[in-house]
Amino acid sequence: MEEEDHQKVSDLIKELVLRLLSQNPTSDPQPTDPNSADFANSHRYAFRILSSRMTPSIAPDAAAIAESIKRRLATQGKSSEALTFADLYSKFASKTGPGSVNNKWAVLYLLKIIAHDKNSARTQLLDSSVLLPNLSDSRVSSRKQKGWENGVLLVSKDPENRREIAFREFVNFVKEENEVREEVLVRDVLYACQGIDGKYVKFDKTADGYVLSDLVKVPRATRIMVRKLCELGWLFRKVKGYISESMDRFPAEDVGTVGQAFCAALQDELSDYYKLLAVLEAQSMNPIPLVSEKVSSENYLSLRRLSVWFAEPMVKMRLMAVLVDKCKVLRGGAMAGAIHLHAQHGDPLVHEFMRRLLRRVCSPLFEMVRSWVLEGELEDIFAEFFVVGQPVKAESLWRDGYRLHAGMLPSFISQSLAQRILRTGKSINFLRVCCEDRGWADTATEAAAAAGTTTRRGGLGYGETDALESLVDEAAKRIDKHLLDVIHIQYKFKEHCLAIKRYLLLGQGDFVQYLMDIVGPELSEPANTISTFKLAGLLETAIRSSNAQYDDPDILDRLRVKMMPHGTGDRGWDVFSLEYDARVPLDTVFTESVMARYLKIFNFLWKLRRVEHGLIGAWKTMKPNCITSHSFTKLQQAVKLQLLSTLRRCQVLWVDMNHFVTNLQYYIMFEVLEVSWSNFLSEMEVAKDLDDLLAAHEKYLHSIVEKSLLGERSQTLCKSLFVLFDLILRFRSHADRLYEGIHELQARTMESSLPSRDKSKSRRQLGDKSSDPGSWIGEGRKALTQRAGEFLRNMGLDLDAIAKEYTSLLEGFISQLPVQQHVDLKFLLFRLDFTEFYTRMYQFVYNFLNLDGVAFF
Amino acid sequence: MDPEAAQKARESLELAFQMSNILDTGLDRHTLSVLIALCDLGLNPESLAAVVKELPTHTHPTQPQQQRRSTDS
Numbered sequence: 054m055e056e057e058d059h060q061k062v063s064d065l066i067k068e069l070v071l072r073l074l075s076q077n078p079t080s081d082p083q084p085t086d087p088n089s090a091d092f093a094n095s096h097r098y099a100f101r102i103l104s105s106r107m108t109p110s111i112a113p114d115a116a117a118i119a120e121s122i123k124r125r126l127a128t129q130g131k132s133s134e135a136l137t138f139a140d141l142y143s144k145f146a147s148k149t150g151p152g153s154v155n156n157k158w159a160v161l162y163l164l165k166i167i168a169h170d171k172n173s174a175r176t177q178l179l180d181s182s183v184l185l186p187n188l189s190d191s192r193v194s195s196r197k198q199k200g201w202e203n204g205v206l207l208v209s210k211d212p213e214n215r216r217e218i219a220f221r222e223f224v225n226f227v228k229e230e231n232e233v234r235e236e237v238l239v240r241d242v243l244y245a246c247q248g249i250d251g252k253y254v255k256f257d258k259t260a261d262g263y264v265l266s267d268l269v270k271v272p273r274a275t276r277i278m279v280r281k282l283c284e285l286g287w288l289f290r291k292v293k294g295y296i297s298e299s300m301d302r303f304p305a306e307d308v309g310t311v312g313q314a315f316c317a318a319l320q321d322e323l324s325d326y327y328k329l330l331a332v333l334e335a336q337s338m339n340p341i342p343l344v345s346e347k348v349s350s351e352n353y354l355s356l357r358r359l360s361v362w363f364a365e366p367m368v369k370m371r372l373m374a375v376l377v378d379k380c381k382v383l384r385g386g387a388m389a390g391a392i393h394l395h396a397q398h399g400d401p402l403v404h405e406f407m408r409r410l411l412r413r414v415c416s417p418l419f420e421m422v423r424s425w426v427l428e429g430e431l432e433d434i435f436a437e438f439f440v441v442g443q444p445v446k447a448e449s450l451w452r453d454g455y456r457l458h459a460g461m462l463p464s465f466i467s468q469s470l471a472q473r474i475l476r477t478g479k480s481i482n483f484l485r486v487c488c489e490d491r492g493w494a495d496t497a498t499e500a501a502a503a504a505g506t507t508t509r510r511g512g513l514g515y516g517e518t519d520a521l522e523s524l525v526d527e528a529a530k531r532i533d534k535h536l537l538d539v540i541h542i543q544y545k546f547k548e549h550c551l552a553i554k555r556y557l558l559l560g561q562g563d564f565v566q567y568l569m570d571i572v573g574p575e576l577s578e579p580a581n582t583i584s585t586f587k588l589a590g591l592l593e594t595a596i597r598s599s600n601a602q603y604d605d606p607d608i609l610d611r612l613r614v615k616m617m618p619h620g621t622g623d624r625g626w627d628v629f630s631l632e633y634d635a636r637v638p639l640d641t642v643f644t645e646s647v648m649a650r651y652l653k654i655f656n657f658l659w660k661l662r663r664v665e666h667g668l669i670g671a672w673k674t675m676k677p678n679c680i681t682s683h684s685f686t687k688l689q690q691a692v693k694l695q696l697l698s699t700l701r702r703c704q705v706l707w708v709d710m711n712h713f714v715t716n717l718q719y720y721i722m723f724e725v726l727e728v729s730w731s732n733f734l735s736e737m738e739v740a741k742d743l744d745d746l747l748a749a750h751e752k753y754l755h756s757i758v759e760k761s762l763l764g765e766r767s768q769t770l771c772k773s774l775f776v777l778f779d780l781i782l783r784f785r786s787h788a789d790r791l792y793e794g795i796h797e798l799q800a801r802t803m804e805s806s807l808p809s810r811d812k813s814k815s816r817r818q819l820g821d822k823s824s825d826p827g828s829w830i831g832e833g834r835k836a837l838t839q840r841a842g843e844f845l846r847n848m849g850l851d852l853d854a855i856a857k858e859y860t861s862l863l864e865g866f867i868s869q870l871p872v873q874q875h876v877d878l879k880f881l882l883f884r885l886d887f888t889e890f891y892t893r894m895y896q897f898v899y900n901f902l903n904l905d906g907v908a909f910f
Numbered sequence: 911m912d913p914e915a916a917q918k919a920r921e922s923l924e925l926a927f928q929m930s931n932i933l934d935t936g937l938d939r940h941t942l943s944v945l946i947a948l949c950d951l952g953l954n955p956e957s958l959a960a961v962v963k964e965l966p967t968h969t970h971p972t973q974p975q976q977q978r979r980s981t982d983s
Contacts, residue, residue, distance in 0.1 A: 058951060065948050072941045073965045095965055102964065103957045122933065134932045141932070145925040148918055159949035160926060166959035168933035174963075 066103065070096050115146065115158035122165050236337065238271070239354050242279060243334055245286035246363075247327075248293055254283060262287050278356045285363055288370040289326075295377040296320060309384045309435035310417035315392075318413035319373060322406075326366055333362060369406055376410075385437025386461035389415050393465050418463065422521065426474055426528045427497040429481030437461060440475055447487050448640040451743060455479050465518055470525060476744060477529040480536045483743070487638035488539050496535050500528035533742035540743065544639055547737065550750075552608045553633050553643075555601075557651050558726055558757075559658045564599035569666050571595055576625030580616070583625045588614045592631075611635070617652075626663060630655055641743070642750055650754055657763055661721065664778045665714050667785040671707060674792045692838050695845045696795070699852065703788055706856050710781050713863065716884040724880050725760040729753050759876050767876065773866045780862060784855050791848045798841050867891055922946075937962070 074095060119142045126135035146157060241251030245263040250256055257264045263283035265276055299316045302308050308316075337354035376395060380388045392414055396407035421438045424430045431442050439461040445454050457475055466474075484493050501524065540546045555561040571591045575583060592614050596602055601609065615632040630652055635643035643651075736749035758764050762771050870882045886892060923943055930937050937945070945962070949955055 062948065062951055062953070065944050065951070069941065069944045069948070069961070070965060072938075072944065073962065099961045099965055102960050103953060105957065126932070131932075138929060138932050141925050141929050145922060145929065148922050148925075156949050156952070159955045160946055161929075163945060163949055163955035163959055164926070164930050164933050164935055166956060167930075167935040167937065167962050170959065170963045171935055 066099060067096060070099050113156075113158045115161055118158055118161040118165060119146075122161065122168075125165075235275075235355055238265075238275065238279060239337055239356060239359060240334075242282045242286075242356070242359060243330060243337065245283050246289060247330060248286065248290050254279065256286075256290070275356065278360065282356065282360055282363060285367050285370055288367075288374040289323075291374045292319060292323065292370065292377050295381070296323075309437045311385050311388050311414060311437050312380075314417055315376075315380065315388065315410075315414045318410045319377075321413075322369065322373060322410070326370070329362070329366060333359070365402070368402065372403060372406060384461075385435065386418060386439045386463045389418055390463035390465070393463060415463070419521065422474060423524070425478040426525055427501060429478050429485060429493075431478070439463075439466075439471060440478060442482075447637050448644070450486055451479065451483050451641040451747075452644075454482065466521075470522055473525050473529050476742060477525060477532050480529075480532045480743065483638065483641075484532075484536055484539065487641070488536075488543070492539075493532060493535055496531040497528065500524065500531050503527045529742075536743055537740065537746070540638070540746070546639060546642070546746070547734075548605065548608065549633075549635060549639060549643075550733070550737075552604070552611075553651065554726070554730060556612050557631055557633055557655050559655070559662060560726070561599065561601055564595055564601045565662060567598050568592065568595040569662060572629070573663075573666070576629055578625055580619040580623040580625055580628045583616070585614055585616050588616075588629070626660075629659070642747060647750075647754065650758060653763055654757060654761065657761060658721065660775070660778055661714070661718060664781050665718055667782055668707065668711050668714055671785045671788045672711070674789060675704060675707065692842050692845065695842060695849070699791065699845050699849045700795075702849065702852050702856070703791060706784065706852060706859065707788065709863075710784060710859065713777070713885060714781065717881070720881045720884055721761055725757055729756045729760070732756070762876070764876070767873065770866070770869055770873070773862060773869070777859075777862050777866060780855065780859055784859070787848070787851055787855060791852075794844050794848065798837075798844075801837055864891065 070092065074092065119139075123135045123139055123142075126132070126138060142161070237252065238254075241254040244251040245254045245256075253269045254263050254265050256262070262280075263286045265271065265279050271279075296316050296319055299308050299312055303313065333354065372395070376392055379391050379395070383391055389411070392407070392411055396404065396411055398404055398407065418437070421431075421433060424432055425438070425440060431438065431440065433441075439458050440455055441458045442455045443453070455475060455478065457471055462468075462471055481493050481497075485491075556564070559565045568591070571594060572588060575588065575591065592612070596609060596612075611634040613632045613634065615630050617628045617630055619628040632648070633643075633651075635648075730753070733749055733753035736752070737746065740746045740749055759767070762774060867882065867886055870878045870885075923939065923946065926946060927939050927942055930942055941962075945958055948958055
């Protein structure tokens with residue numbers, strides 16, 4: 054049996070080989086010769102194969118195999134065939150008994166393997182990208198002889214093969230869509246991020262950005278991603294544009310040191326960025342090293358990886374672009390301030406970046422501050438510093454020479470610090486220019502050493518505002534102290550102030566007295582007849598005869614007479630004034646306007662003095678022992694009475710006026726001048742710098758002006774006061790006349806009673822006196838009495854008029870005193886009216902006369 | 911063989927042929943019948959499939975004429 058089987062097998066194998074060889078389409082067309090060598094070869098080969106594998110590798114389960122075949126058919130998309138196959142298999146399997154196939158599983162397995170081999174052989178011949186292989190032209194022609202087209206029934210519906218053409222176009226379309234590979238796009242994006250146009254990604258002016266041309270076919274997701282990455286390119290372009298623009302403007306000296314520093318800092322940041330881009334470009338060529346060999350690796354850099362890498366540079370570049378936008382029109386300190394505002398950020402990355410940038414940007418500014426504070430030098434070609442100087446005369450150097458420019462003040466330097474900086478530099482310049490002092494250089498080095506930095510460049514940086522503050526403070530302290538020392542010791546500021554007080558504010562009493570005595574008669578002349586030269590000589594005399602001669606000659610040198618500009622009708626009294634010449638550097642304190650105010654006060658005080666002087670003069674003539682009652686015994690009783698009453702009234706009025714003037718004088722001298730002076734002295738002690746001194750002096754002067762009723766708000770009071778003064782002077786002249794008349798009368802009466810030996814003497818005396826034609830010489834006693842009576846009556850009336858006017862004016866003046874809001878005059882009021890004599894009197898008078906009027910108390 | 915068996919065999923062959931067509935194996939009836947017979951005789955179907963795959967492409971150029979060897983062992 055075995056032999057039979059074997060024989061059968063070999064016969065069958067022979068048969069099989071024959072069939073297979075004849076089937077082969079590549080063999081030559083003539084029928085295969087079973088005895089040919091080829092055949093024998095093949096036969097042997099077949100046998101070898103068949104004997105090699107004796108046992109199958111899978112389980113002999115026909116149903117399972119059938120299932121798997123069905124499944125494979127279904128996945129291949131041939132579901133109807135799968136159903137048919139199932140049907141056939143069930144029929145096939147149902148056939149049992151003789152004549153049927155016993156190893157059904159073998160048959161099925163055989164079919165399966167053959168089919169699989171056939172399929173894999175076929176797919177290897179096809180192009181991998183073609184999706185619809187069954188419709189490719191090459192295939193169509195070769196299998197025409199079979200009825201079946203590779204298992205697909207071809208039913209030709211369109212004779213013109215329109216479907217085929219459509220499908221072919223679709224295939225081409227798909228091919229094109231995948232044309233632009235990701236690596237090319239990555240490379241283009243990298244170019245775009247350096248500002249260069251790539252193959253597909255170009256800069257579009259209208260859209261203002263890097264865009265992927267619409268003609269290029271990429272999936273929408275890729276397009277969006279490319280656009281996001283190209284934002285970095287846009288930002289880069291903006292920053293680079295600013296830098297190159299600024300560098301173009303450098304020679305035009307338009308940009309300024311701060312701007313230059315800013316560009317340099319940006320360029321450094323960009324060089325970091327370039328490094329990153331270079332690394333990325335190198336990486337973009339390398340494939341990823343993968344563990345498994347089966348999958349073909351792509352390039353390392355995909356668009357997604359690029360977006361991860363670009364996250365940090367994008368933040369930085371965005372910052373730089375924002376700063377560039379902000380700083381396009383700014384310069385100097387304003388630019389530094391604007392950048393500083395952006396540095397107030399919580400993100401540590403941003404914070405660190407801004408700090409680096411600001412350090413570089415602010416270094417020129419800090420340099421300028423340092424050189425200003427330690428040397429007083431203003432090296433500012435581009436007008437970037439917040440201290441600006443202008444050329445002025447030496448005397449206004451302190452006040453107007455330098456000022457702060459608020460626009461250029463960066464926001465990290467506070468207002469008070471800026472003031473201190475300004476003052477320190479100003480002091481150094483002041484010392485150098487006005488005081489001709491060289492000692493400040495040492496103080497600068499000391500200050501720097503104390504603050505821990507050096508006087509060389511580059512000592513300070515941004516972020517060290519405290520260090521800057523301490524340096525400025527140290528420098529300010531020392532320089533201010535030095536300046537004050539110079540002012541006080543070298544230029545004797547205090548002494549000059551005292552001298553001004555003694556001479557201009559009439560502090561030196563004896564000198565003023567002498568001066569008034571000497572200059573008085575001169576000044577009664579009209580103003581245009583007085584010569585300044587003569588007055589200067591009189592001033593010298595006055596100085597020499599008083600205690601003022603022991604004063605410092607330098608001070609006395611500066612005291613002069615000044616005649617103010619006058620119109621016609623002015624008397625000397627109105628235009629006379631003294632002047633004190635304060636030279637550099639003290640004229641910073643005693644400027645023109647300050648001296649004008651001193652002048653005003655002097656005028657007022659001088660007028661007051663004159664009134665006082667006048668009253669004292671009147672007193673001299675009113676001395677009672679000049680008029681002895683015995684000389685009037687000859688007169689009639691009525692005349693005597695009249696005389697006495699007139700005299701009395703005169704005296705009463707005099708006392709009234711004297712009381713007023715004395716107390717006013719006292720008030721001015723002590724309450725106003727001395728008090729202000731002591732305040733000023735104490736403030737001078739504590740003043741730390743020249744600004745403080747100026748302020749103290751200003752306050753001193755202001756208080757004097759206000760309290761002596763010369764201020765603007767006391768105009769009415771002042772006017773009434775001056776009217777009072779005029780009245781008092783009129784009284785003086787009246788009193789003079791009265792007493793003159795009485796003396797004449799006395800002389801007359803004495804003459805008539807004198808023994809004859811004196812008559813000649815007295816007549817000679819009288820002869821001197823009586824120059825007027827209306828004299829009484831030679832008249833009788835009766836005429837004398839009549840004359841005297843008339844004279845006295847006139848005088849009495851005048852005095853009455855004066856007294857009434859005086860009373861009303863004084864009342865008006867006193868009533869206004871308590872209602873003054875801006876200056877405290879209660880001391881003056883108290884002095885003038887401490888017994889409330891006047892107020893009660895006025896009250897009484899008004900109540901009596903039932904006058905409604907001025908409201909007081 | 912009796913006609914019933916022959917009929918059955920024919921039908922089986924027909925079914926197998928249709929199945930093979932569905933699977934697109936490219937075998938014709940005669941070859942298929944030989945293969946089925948061989949399978950029935952117990953030969954390994956994998957090796958048979960290998961033969962079917964390899965043999966049409968296995969053409970040797972001029973080989974020395976060799977004696978046909980008998981498979982009798």
